[in-house]
Amino acid sequence: MPGRKIIKAKNFFEEDFIESLAEVPVEKIESWGADTKLNIVGKPIPRVDGYDKVSGTAKYTFDIKLPHLTYAKILHSPLPHAKIKSIDTRQAKKAPGVLYILTHENCPPIKWWRVTFLFDPHVRNEGDEVACVVATSEKCAEDALKLIKVEYEALPFVIDPEKAMQTDAPRLYDAGNILGGGPSKYARGDVEKGFAEADFIVEDTISTQVEVHNPTEPFCSVVNWDGDQLTVWDSTQTIFGVRSSVAGALEIPESHVRVIKKYMGGGFGSKLEGGKYTVIAAIISREIGRPVKIYFNRKQMNLNAGNRPDSVQKLKAGAKKDGTLTALSHYSHAAVGAHPSGGGCSWPLRAIYKCPNVKVEEYSVMINAGRARPFRAPGHVQGTVGLESIMDELAEKAGLDPLEFRLKNYAEVDPVSNQPYTTKRLREAYLRGSAAIGWNERQNPAGSQPGPVKIGIGMATQIWWGGGGPPAYVTMKMSGDGSVEVLCGTQDIGTGTYTFMAQIAAEVLEIPMEKVTPILGDTAACPYGPTSGGSMTAPSVAPAVRDAAEQMKAKLISGAAALLEVPETELQYKNGVITSIKDAKKTIKIDNIVRRMRLGTLVTTGAREANPVGYQINSFGTQFAKVAVDTETGKVTVLKIVAAHDIGRVLNKMTLENQFHGGIIQGLGFALMEERVIDPNTGLVLTKNLHDYKVPLLLDTPEIEVIIVSDHDPLISNMGVKGIGEPAMIPTPAAITNAVYNAIGVRIKSLPITPDKVLMALQG
Ligand code: MOS
DSSP: OTTOOOOOOTTTTSHHHHHHHHHSOOOOOSOOOTTSOOSSTBSOOOOTTHHHHHHTOOOBGGGOOOTTOEEEEEEEOSSSSEEEEEEEOHHHHHSTTEEEEEETTTSOOOEETTTEESSOSEEOSTTOEEEEEEESSHHHHHHHHTTOEEEEEEOOOOOOHHHHTSTTSOOSSTTOSBGGGSOEEEEESOHHHHHHHOSEEEEEEEEEOOEEOOOSSOOEEEEEEETTEEEEEEOOSOHHHHHHHHHHHHTOOGGGEEEEOOBOSOOTTTTSSOOHHHHHHHHHHHHHTSOEEEEOOHHHHHHHSOEEOOEEEEEEEEEOTTSOEEEEEEEEEEEEESSOOOOOOOHHHHHSBOOSOEEEEEEEEEOSSOOOOOOSSTTHHHHHHHHHHHHHHHHHHTTOOHHHHHHHTBOSBOTTTOOBBSOOOHHHHHHHHHHHHTGGGSOSSTTOOOSSEEEEEEEEEEEEOOOOOSOOEEEEEEETTSOEEEEEBOOOSSSSHHHHHHHHHHHHHTOOGGGEEEEESBTTTSOBOOOSOTTOHHHHHHHHHHHHHHHHHHHHHHHHHHHHTOOGGGEEEETTEEEESSOTTSEEEHHHHHHHTTOSEEEEEEEOOOOOTTOBOOEEEEEEEEEEEETTTOOEEEEEEEEEEEOBOOSBHHHHHHHHHHHHHHHHHHHHTOOOOBOTTTOOBSOOSTTTSOOOOGGGOOEEEEEEOOOOOTTTOSSOBOOOTTTTTTTHHHHHHHHHHHHHSSOOOBSSOOHHHHHHHHTO
């Protein structure tokens, strides 16, 4: 800057000084744990991307416009199971605007899900891809689809998993319909001995339905080739996953594929893998030399974009008179759809309660329907409904309060690994949550209230992993004006990643948040960042942001020491200004340091450190539901949910509560209304739109109270944060199920709890 006095530092303007600066050992300058007084992290700070979202200026994949853009539409199998005998595209090719048609006849045999192909002439569910038309407009592509003539040989289909498991069932694959040929098993202790020791035993079958993700924003890609470099804009939870999937399918180097995602309207697990649609668009784009846009409509989202598999859970539980669990056994099968995917749901049963004797057997069964995918706490949501139903039944049989019964079987160490937890504050969650819902005022016995509308209270427990871990890298750049960019190749799927990254950088560097710009979702610009799944983004990325910021602070202090000619140990960093402790006149602002270093930009890279060895990392929580059941109409209204959780440290109270609201509402939908329905006579899906597939709306939303009982998990990382996306949903359906029982005194054993089931149950 003109007129400013140049502070002479030794060799400052020499290249070797810059070199030596880079070699300054990086140390943690200042401790910044949960015990330090915090001013930004943890606070309910509005999202940094809030304006873009509410003003409509946020660019989603769908909004990407490129010169000469073309439009792809996919022809889907209208049958649940068939062989394509012939496919005639001659007329469609001549239709106005049509540029290219891809089918199994002209597509390379690209393997998909290991057992099928990008285009497979053996279609195994309604919605499987048959052809793709690319045209100059959407209308032209849609019109041309109707001109493709396909001759199918219809095959016998199976949609009932129990039938699909039988040896004479129609086979989807030569190897049979049971994934892996048999059940996945787990056992500890001696379950028969455990049941023999029990004073009380209950057995029951609990089933849950297929739930479809239905994120607000459908699947969408825009692809463009520039020579042999492919750019993909995709609505995805995993930019690096899409990159490797696309590069692998096309047999090109991953470095030739750039995947970009700035904003997206949810995924819930459906977008944790690269999609066929993206590869199809890329193949055609390369053929025609023009960019291609492809997206799913709502019908396709309901048919072919994944789902939570159903479950039939046969449970048996035994306890002593005093409530001590002696044995738990769990048999289940899940229909995972037409292509391989896992359907196990027993983890909560294995891991929540202290129980020496456990036996599990679970089948994942393929049927002629859309393939399952991970869905917000895969297995745990449905498994918790099963476990917590049987726990309530057992408590009642033993004459114990359901909460006391759970406290009696509290696991002090992980029952699966016998390792200690890094932290576990579930007991506190039980106590505070039960107080907030008014547990002691609930009716006892169940269903004893007079009048047609009965109020019930129920509870359930949650366990999840969500401790995060490496690899996650963050690059931080500080410019000469003191502004900071924070880059990470993860993605914000709507959870608040942009915001907490800015918060952490601002807090460590003690600068206003407005000075920080987070940059995510670009494989070419950002260092590797994790998939946004498993509630792992914040616990993996937040520590890397802190690490990068602390390294930045260390570099700034080194720079200040050289410039001020004061040893680093005699410098104090405060609010972005570095000052000599001994001589207050020796002071410099951090942006000035960057300018004077003539580097233009100061860069650091932070990394997520490994998790501690010998510990089990889990999040814990409990939810209490209060419901009103109208015994004349069968309608269940959820009045209140109290969510009390141990999720380590809170990064942002506002986005945290957003996540809980979303998870609880989604859990309410699973408990009461969401269900994919297939016509058993035709094998066709009946719920292909948001009229027939019911999701909860604002009027269904109860009062929600969120209680966080944890402040920090000092063992897991320098941020002590555990994930919350999945924990928020896991216990909700089970708590509602138990509350309905408490209200009416009859247990509904199959979700969703629709009015017809309530009325039937009441009539015995
Ligand atoms: Mo989640 S099922 O890890 O998006």
